[in-house]
Amino acid sequence: MDYKSEQNDEKEALQAIFEEDFTDLATTPCSFMIKVKDLEVQLSGPVYVKITYRERYPDEAPAIEIPLRSHVLTPQQHADLLGHLKTIAEESVGMAMVFTIVEAARDWINHNVTPDTPDEEKPQDQAEEEPSDFSDLLSSPVDPEVTDSRNTGGRWNFVIGLVGKPSAGKSTFFNAAMAQNQARTAAHPFTTIEPNFGIAYFSVPCPCAKMDHRCEAAYGHNYKGERLVPVLLKDVAGLVPGAADGKGRGNRFLNDLLDADVLIHIIDASGQTDENGEETTGYDPTKDVRWLNIEIHRWIYDNIMNKWESIVKRPLKLLDMFTGYHASRSTIQSAFTAAGIDTRRLVETLPGWDSNVLPKLVTEFIRIRFPMVLGLNKSDRPEAENNIQRIQEAYPNAATMPMSALSECKLQELQKENLLHYRYGEPSFLTDDEYLRPLSSTTVEQLDRIQNNVLAKFGSTNVHNALNLAVSLKSPTFAFPVQDLDTLMSLDHRQKGEVPGVLKDCIVLRPGTTVGHLHTVLVHALELLKGTFVRAEAREINGDKRVVRKDEVIGPSNNVIKIMTSPKSSHS
Numbered sequence: 001m002d003y004k005s006e007q008n009d010e011k012e013a014l015q016a017i018f019e020e021d022f023t024d025l026a027t028t029p030c031s032f033m034i035k036v037k038d039l040e041v042q043l044s045g046p047v048y049v050k051i052t053y054r055e056r057y058p059d060e061a062p063a064i065e066i067p068l069r070s071h072v073l074t075p076q077q078h079a080d081l082l083g084h085l086k087t088i089a090e091e092s093v094g095m096a097m098v099f100t101i102v103e104a105a106r107d108w109i110n111h112n113v114t115p116d117t118p119d120e121e122k123p124q125d126q127a128e129e130e131p132s133d134f135s136d137l138l139s140s141p142v143d144p145e146v147t148d149s150r151n152t153g154g155r156w157n158f159v160i161g162l163v164g165k166p167s168a169g170k171s172t173f174f175n176a177a178m179a180q181n182q183a184r185t186a187a188h189p190f191t192t193i194e195p196n197f198g199i200a201y202f203s204v205p206c207p208c209a210k211m212d213h214r215c216e217a218a219y220g221h222n223y224k225g226e227r228l229v230p231v232l233l234k235d236v237a238g239l240v241p242g243a244a245d246g247k248g249r250g251n252r253f254l255n256d257l258l259d260a261d262v263l264i265h266i267i268d269a270s271g272q273t274d275e276n277g278e279e280t281t282g283y284d285p286t287k288d289v290r291w292l293n294i295e296i297h298r299w300i301y302d303n304i305m306n307k308w309e310s311i312v313k314r315p316l317k318l319l320d321m322f323t324g325y326h327a328s329r330s331t332i333q334s335a336f337t338a339a340g341i342d343t344r345r346l347v348e349t350l351p352g353w354d355s356n357v358l359p360k361l362v363t364e365f366i367r368i369r370f371p372m373v374l375g376l377n378k379s380d381r382p383e384a385e386n387n388i389q390r391i392q393e394a395y396p397n398a399a400t401m402p403m404s405a406l407s408e409c410k411l412q413e414l415q416k417e418n419l420l421h422y423r424y425g426e427p428s429f430l431t432d433d434e435y436l437r438p439l440s441s442t443t444v445e446q447l448d449r450i451q452n453n454v455l456a457k458f459g460s461t462n463v464h465n466a467l468n469l470a471v472s473l474k475s476p477t478f479a480f481p482v483q484d485l486d487t488l489m490s491l492d493h494r495q496k497g498e499v500p501g502v503l504k505d506c507i508v509l510r511p512g513t514t515v516g517h518l519h520t521v522l523v524h525a526l527e528l529l530k531g532t533f534v535r536a537e538a539r540e541i542n543g544d545k546r547v548v549r550k551d552e553v554i555g556p557s558n559n560v561i562k563i564m565t566s567p568k569s570s571h572s
């Protein structure tokens with residue numbers, strides 16, 4: 001028997017029968033979910049049956065699940081219903097059986113579930129109602145007082161994650177920010193399968209701008225005199241609606257986000273691709289903002305709901321669950337506080353939580369743990385103009401950045417070919433120079449479009465500004481350690497085989513990092529210093545020097561800093 005085609009035929013028939021109640025999840029192995037309809041009892045949320053065909057289906061039963069976020073059933077009912085459906089499936093082996101299984105689920109619920117079934121473990125209608133508006137996730141920037149940083153100072157290897165649907169332009173943005181083409185891009189969805197990592201640069205005001213010194217920043221300055229600081233950029237596979245249920249690359253994709261400190265949601269603001277990244281016209285990209293927020297919310301919310309029974313027995317476990325998202329204790333504490341939950345009383349209060357408490361907690365957690373920039377890409381296309389306005393109006397508190405990744409790539413490419421003068425991130429380019437090669441008429445047209453639709457309107461392609469904005473959402477702090485406060489010569493780089501330079505180093509630190517912490521970072525993480533802490537001095541903008549205490553927090557008035565260590569073990 002050709003199992004594959006038999007399975008496809010049944011799936012197509014089911015799609016036609018159940019229409020919007022059918023959700024396609026994955027193709028290999030074929031998996032989908034059907035909402036159980038015509039229930040005579042009023043439940044606190046819908047019940048779904050998830051089916052995954054096994055290789056020899058229908059000559060063997062499919063895998064059946066009732067996703068646990070359908071926590072509208074008690075654990076006992078859940079187990080009984082599942083057992084019942086598995087029996088039906090075994091009895092039906094040999095013929096297409098999914099319709100029978102879904103009908104059996106409906107009949108079983110109608111006969112066995114009463115709406116008022118007492119259930120102490122049930123989190124009171126917690127399960128299905130997702131909050132209708134996720135714009136809370138996008139308030140920005142995150143107040144440094146409530147970020148994870150206060151108690152966890154130290155070096156910060158900052159990671160920016162690029163998220164968005166297929167074909168939104170994530171890899172193009174990645175390439176543009178990398179200033180060299182590394183990631184594969186294409187107009188068809190899911191070009192990127194495994195995440196790409198690369199080093200990009202954001203910029204910070206350089207202290208040398210206000211001092212009488214020409215600095216030798218390790219990675220140079222941009223055209224505004226700001227110094228460039230490396231940041232890790234992660235380009236992940238496209239995300240599609242339904243990912244939290246396993247659609248597209250599903251949870252694997254979501255897990256790829258865990259390394260990121262902040263996210264840039266790359267949005268096709270031209271409305272020329274639908275939510276699956278397929279070409280279309282007139283698509284409203286505000287929908288992408290909404291569904292992507294819902295997916296991230298559901299990813300975390302569902303993971304918690306799947307463990308709800310044991311969380312109710314041991315409420316403090318909920319705190320541990322959040323650490324799985326690479327969040328520090330203080331991030332988690334901040335999320336609880338922002339959601340109005342007193343963690344000291346969690347054991348008493350959690351079992352009686354209202355249905356809106358957990359969704360609110362997850363929203364606050366995401367806001368603090370994964371702040372997000374909306375990168376309104378493809379702004380070179382005329383259709384983008386209205387959409388950009390639409391998104392900015394719909395999400396007035398969001399950090400938005402109209403931009404064009406492709407324009408940045410194009411300008412860099414033409415610069416390399418000596419067809420124009422341009423530098424990454426600049427507001428303009430130059431073509432009327434006798435040393436440049438002549439431009440073709442197509443290139444002139446392309447450049448006109450970039451000039452009129454992007455540079456003139458938004459000041460630059462904004463790829464670089466999107467990185468800056470993303471970093472700013474987590475408010476890192478910076479230190480410029482030196483060995484001499486007069487010459488501003490940096491620490492000794494001999495161990496690394498490099499020469500020191502004036503104000504060469506800029507160390508990215510978590511806000512709240514103290515001078516003592518910085519000493520530890522320089523000795524242990526960066527090996528730029530040896531010995532135990534003795535004292536430290538900072539140089540202020542006006543040139544004055546002052547002693548700084550070991551417990552002083554690093555900030556703009558003390559970040560050009562010299563730390564003296566015990567002569568015994570410092571390098572000679």
Ligand SMILES: Nc1nc2c(ncn2[C@@H]2O[C@H](COP(=O)(O)OP(=O)(O)OP(=O)(O)O)[C@@H](O)[C@H]2O)c(=O)[nH]1
Pocket residue numbers: 164165166167168169170171172173184185186187188189190191192193236237238239277377378379380381403404405406407
């Ligand atoms: N007009 C225009 N097209 C763009 C822009 N950025 C990206 N594109 C095009 O959009 C298409 C998809 O770009 P990719 O960078 O491959 O998209 P992706 O988000 O990485 O897609 P997946 O890897 O499939 O998730 C390509 O044809 C790009 O040239 C832009 O700023 N303007």
Ligand SMILES: [Mg+2]
Pocket residue numbers: 170171172184185191192236
């Ligand atoms: Mg890609």
